[in-house]
Amino acid sequence: MNKRGPYYRYLNRFGWLCVAPAMVFFTCFMLYPILSSLYYVTRKWRGATDSFVGLGNFVRMANDRIFQQAVGHNFVYMAIQIPLMIFLALILAVILNQGIGRLRGVFRTVFFLPCVTSLVACAVLFKILLQTNGLLNNLLISGLILKEPISWLGTPFWANVAIILAMTWRWTGYNMVFFLVGLQNIDTEIYEAAEVDGATKRLQFFKITMPLLVPVILFSAVTSTSGTMQLFDEPNILTTQGGPANATMTASLYIYRQAFVINSDFGYATAMSYVVVLIAGVFAYAQMRLLGNKERKL
Amino acid sequence: MSVVRKFTLSTLVVWGILVVGAVISLFPFFWMIVGTTLNPNDVLQGIVVPGKELPTNWQKAIGNYNLGLFFFNSLKIALLTVLFGVIVNSLAAFGFEKYKSKSRDQVFGILMLTLILPGIAVLIPTFRLFVFARMLNTHAAIILPSVMSVFIIFFMRQNFSMFPTEIIEAARVDGASEMSSFVRIVCPSMKASFASAAIYMFLGQWNSYLWPLMTILAEAKKTLPIAMATMTNAYTIEYGALMIIVCISVMPVLILFLTMQRQFVAGLLGSVK
Numbered sequence: 001m002n003k004r005g006p007y008y009r010y011l012n013r014f015g016w017l018c019v020a021p022a023m024v025f026f027t028c029f030m031l032y033p034i035l036s037s038l039y040y041v042t043r044k045w046r047g048a049t050d051s052f053v054g055l056g057n058f059v060r061m062a063n064d065r066i067f068q069q070a071v072g073h074n075f076v077y078m079a080i081q082i083p084l085m086i087f088l089a090l091i092l093a094v095i096l097n098q099g100i101g102r103l104r105g106v107f108r109t110v111f112f113l114p115c116v117t118s119l120v121a122c123a124v125l126f127k128i129l130l131q132t133n134g135l136l137n138n139l140l141i142s143g144l145i146l147k148e149p150i151s152w153l154g155t156p157f158w159a160n161v162a163i164i165l166a167m168t169w170r171w172t173g174y175n176m177v178f179f180l181v182g183l184q185n186i187d188t189e190i191y192e193a194a195e196v197d198g199a200t201k202r203l204q205f206f207k208i209t210m211p212l213l214v215p216v217i218l219f220s221a222v223t224s225t226s227g228t229m230q231l232f233d234e235p236n237i238l239t240t241q242g243g244p245a246n247a248t249m250t251a252s253l254y255i256y257r258q259a260f261v262i263n264s265d266f267g268y269a270t271a272m273s274y275v276v277v278l279i280a281g282v283f284a285y286a287q288m289r290l291l292g293n294k295e296r297k298l
Numbered sequence: 299m300s301v302v303r304k305f306t307l308s309t310l311v312v313w314g315i316l317v318v319g320a321v322i323s324l325f326p327f328f329w330m331i332v333g334t335t336l337n338p339n340d341v342l343q344g345i346v347v348p349g350k351e352l353p354t355n356w357q358k359a360i361g362n363y364n365l366g367l368f369f370f371n372s373l374k375i376a377l378l379t380v381l382f383g384v385i386v387n388s389l390a391a392f393g394f395e396k397y398k399s400k401s402r403d404q405v406f407g408i409l410m411l412t413l414i415l416p417g418i419a420v421l422i423p424t425f426r427l428f429v430f431a432r433m434l435n436t437h438a439a440i441i442l443p444s445v446m447s448v449f450i451i452f453f454m455r456q457n458f459s460m461f462p463t464e465i466i467e468a469a470r471v472d473g474a475s476e477m478s479s480f481v482r483i484v485c486p487s488m489k490a491s492f493a494s495a496a497i498y499m500f501l502g503q504w505n506s507y508l509w510p511l512m513t514i515l516a517e518a519k520k521t522l523p524i525a526m527a528t529m530t531n532a533y534t535i536e537y538g539a540l541m542i543i544v545c546i547s548v549m550p551v552l553i554l555f556l557t558m559q560r561q562f563v564a565g566l567l568g569s570v571k
Contacts, residue, residue, distance in 0.1 A: 011397055014476045018393025019402060021386045025446030030412050033423035040423060092319060095312050109559065110320045113327065116551040118505030120523035121544050125326050127530050128342065128537060135329070135344030173323065177563060230418050233507050237527045252418055252508075259422055260512060270422045277419045284414070 041274060043267035050267060057271035066246055067272060070254040071279070073160070074229055077250075078283075081164045082224045086217060088172045093179035094209075108180065111173035119170065119233035126166040127153065127238050156247030159239045163248055166234055175220045182216035183209070218291040222284045229280040232256065251276045330548070333541035341537035355538035362536070363529065364517075365543055372504060372522040372547075375440050379503040380496050382445045388492065390446075391454035392480055396463060406455075413448045425512055439513040440521075444503055450495050457491035458484070493561040497554055504551065522547045 044053040061067055092111055096104050114122070129135050130152035137149040152158045186209065194204050232252040235242045241257070242249030251272065259269035333341040334356075336349040359365040394406050428439045461484055469479040485492070507523045514520055520528075526547060529540050555562050 011476070012399055015393045015397025015399060015402055018389045018397065018480075019405065022390030022446050022451060023405070025386060025442070026409065026448075028427070029424055029443040029446065030420060030448075033420035033427065034412075034415075036423045036426070037420070040426070091315065095315060098312075100312070100316070107316055107320060109556075110323050112563075113323055113552075113555075116555045117326075117548050118507070118523055118551075120505070120507050120527050121547050124526050124530055124540065124544055125330060128535075128540070129326070129329075129344075131342055134342050138344055169322065169326070226414075226416050230416050233527075237530060240531065255418065255422075256508065256512070259425075266422050266426060273418045273422060277416050280416050281414075 037270050037274075040267050040270040045263070045265045045267055053267065057268050060268060061272060061275065066249060067251070067254055069246065070242075070249040070251045071275070073235075073248060074231060074250050074279075076160065077164060077167070077231060078225055078228045081167050082221060082228065084164070085168050085172050085175060085224070086220055088168065089175035089179055089220070090213075090217075092172070092176045093183055094205075096176075096180055097183040108177070111176055113173065114170050115174045117170065120237060122166055122170045123234050123237035126162060126169070130162050130238075153239055154244055156244060159244055159248050162238060163231075163234050166238055167228075167231075171224070175224070178216050178220055179213065182213050186212050214291055218287060221287050221291070225283045225287065226280045229276055229283070327548075330541055330544055334538060334545055336538055336541075338535065338537040341541060351538050355536075355542050358536055358539040359542040359546075363525065363539055363543065365525075365546060367518065368520055368522045368525040368543075369546055371437065371519065373550075375437050375521060376500050376503040378437075379441050379444050380499045382441070383447060383450065383499045384492060384496050386445055387447055387450040387495065388454045388485075389480075391451045391458055392484065394451070395455045395458040396466060409448045409451065413452065421509070421512070428513060434513055435516045435519055436513075437519060440503075440506070440510050443509070444499070444506070447499065447502075450499065453498075454491060454495055457488060461488065490561055490564070493558060494564040497558065497562050500554070501551060504547075 041057060042052055042054055043050040044056060096108055096111075100107070117125070131137075132149050132151050132154065136152070137146065140146040141149060150158055152162045190208055190212075191204055194208060199207070230252050231250045235248045235250050235253050236256075239248040241261075242253050255269045255272045255276070258272065259266050329344065329346065332346055332348050335352040336345055337351050337354075340349060394402055424443055428434055433439045465483060466476075466479050469483055470476075474482070505523065506521075507527065510521050510524055511527075514524065522543065526540070526543050529535065529543065
C-alpha cells in the first residue's frame with residue numbers, strides 16, 4: 001500500500017481515533033498522577049496548606065519507626081505466606097494433574113472457589129471465624145487440640161497468623177490454576193523419553209516437571225510479591241486497622257492512614273508509596289534474576 | 299504385595315489431601331449461607347444447622363444496614379465501568395493491532411511500561427485530582443479511573459491478533475467503513491474474549507475497596523465492600539445480617555464463575571497465555 005497516499009492517511013487517522021479515548025483516560029489517571037507525584041513527594045502538609053520540604057519526607061521516613069515496622073510486616077508476609085501458598089498450590093496442581101479421573105474438574109472448581117470472594121468478604125468471614133468465642137476456637141477446643149481459647153485477633157503473633165491464614169485461603173486455588181495450566185502445557189513425550197532412559201518418577205518430577213514450571217512459579221512469585229507489598233484490605237478489616245497495637249500494620253495501610261485518617265499529609269504518603277513501589281520493583285527484579293538464571297542453565 | 303501396599307498408601311494420602319483441601323475451601327461458603335438463618339450468637343459459635351432467623355436477619359440487613367442501596371450502588375458502578383471499559387479498551391486494542399504504525403507502537407510500549415507499576419503509586423495524586431475537580435463523593439470518581447486498563451488492552455490486543463486481517467480487508471473492498479467492520483464483523487466473532495474482559499473488569503470494580511474508601515464519605519454513595527467492612531467495626535455486630543450482606547456480595551461473582559467458568563479463568567490467565 002502507498003504509505004503516503006490519502007487512503008493510508010485515512011487508515012492512520014482511524015487508528016489514532018480508536019486509540020484516542022484510551023489515551024485520554026491514560027493521560028488523566030496514569031500519566032498525570034505519575035508526573036504530579038514528583039511534585040507531591042517534595043511537599044509537606046500542615047492542615048490545609050502545604051510547603052516545600054525537598055527530600056524532607058524521606059528523612060522523616062528514616063526516623064519513622066512505625067513505617068519501618070510496617071514494611072517489616074510486609075516482608076514477613078512475603079517470606080512466610082508466599083512460599084507456603086506456592087507450596088500448597090503446587091501440591092494440589094500436581095495431584096490434579098496426575099489424573100484422578102472425572103473428579104479433576106470438580107476439585108479444580110472447588111479449590112478455585114475462595115477466589116470468588118472479595119478480599120473484603122474474605123477478611124470479614126475470617127474476622128468472625130477467629131473471634132475468641134468463635135468457631136475455630138470452639139472447634140480446636142472440642143477437638144482437644146487447645147485447652148484455652150486463642151485470642152487470634154488480640155495478640156500480635158496470632159493476628160499475623162490470622163492474616164496469613166486468610167491470604168492463603170483466598171489465593172492458593174488461584175495460583176493452583178496457573179500451575180495446572182503450566183503442567184498441562186508440558187509435552188508428555190518428555191516423560192516418555194525419560195521413562196525409556198530409566199528415570200524414576202521422583203527424578204522426573206525434580207528434573208523435568210519442576211524446571212519446566214519455573215516460569216509459571218516465577219510469575220506467581222512476582223505478582224504475589226507485588227500484591228503483598230500493597231496488602232491493605234486484610235490488615236484494615238480482619239485485624240482492625242493494623243492492630244493489635246500496630247502488630248499487623250502494613251506499608252499501604254500506614255500510607256492510607258497518614259493521608260486520610262491520622263493527618264492529611266499527602267506529601268509524606270506519596271513519598272512512602274515511592275518506597276513501596278521501589279521495594280516491589282527490586283523484589284521483582286531479584287526474583288527474575290534468581291529464577292531466570294536457573295531456567296537458562298537447563 | 300509391597301507394591302500394592304505402597305500404591306494404596308499414596309492413594310490414601312492423595313485423597314486425604316484432596317478431601318481436606320476441599321473441606322477447607324468450601325466450609326466458609328457453607329457456614330456463610332447457614333449463618334444467614336441464625337441469630338448472632340449461633341453464627342459466632344459456628345452452628346451448622348439452619349435456624350429460623352432468616353426473615354429477621356433479612357429485615358435488619360435491608361432496614362438497619364441499607365443493603366438494597368449499597369447493592370444498587372455497587373452494581374451500578376461495576377456495570378458502568380464494564381460498559382465504558384469494554385468499549386474504550388477494545389477499541390484501543392483494535393487500533394493498536396490492526397492499524398499498526400511506528401508511533402502507535404511506541405505509545406503502546408509506554409502503556410505496557412505502566413503495567414508493572416503497583417497501583418499504590420498513583421493513588422494519592424489521583425485522589426488530589428478528584429479534589430481539584432470537586433468530584434469526591436461521586437460515583438464518577440470511582441468509575442473514571444478504572445475505565446482504561448492496560449491489562450485489558452494488552453489482553454484484547456492478543457485476541458485481536460488472532461483475527462485474520464484479510465477479512466477486514468475484504469470488507470473494505472466491499473465498501474464497509476472501518477468502524478462498521480469492527481462493530482459488525484470483528485466484535486461478533488470475539489464474544490468469548492469480550493466476555494473474559496468484561497468479567498475481569500466487573501470483578502475488579504465489584505470487589506474494590508481502597509479507592510472507594512478514599513473517595514466516598516457520604517453514606518448514601520457507599521458500596522457493598524465498604525458497608526461490610528464498616529459493619530465489622532460496630533460495638534455489637536449483627537452477625538446474621540452481616541452474613542446476608544457477605545452472601546449478597548459473593549453471589550454475583552459465584553454465579554458468574556459457575557456459569558462462565560471458561561471465560562472467567564481465561565480472563566485471569568490472559569496474562570500468561
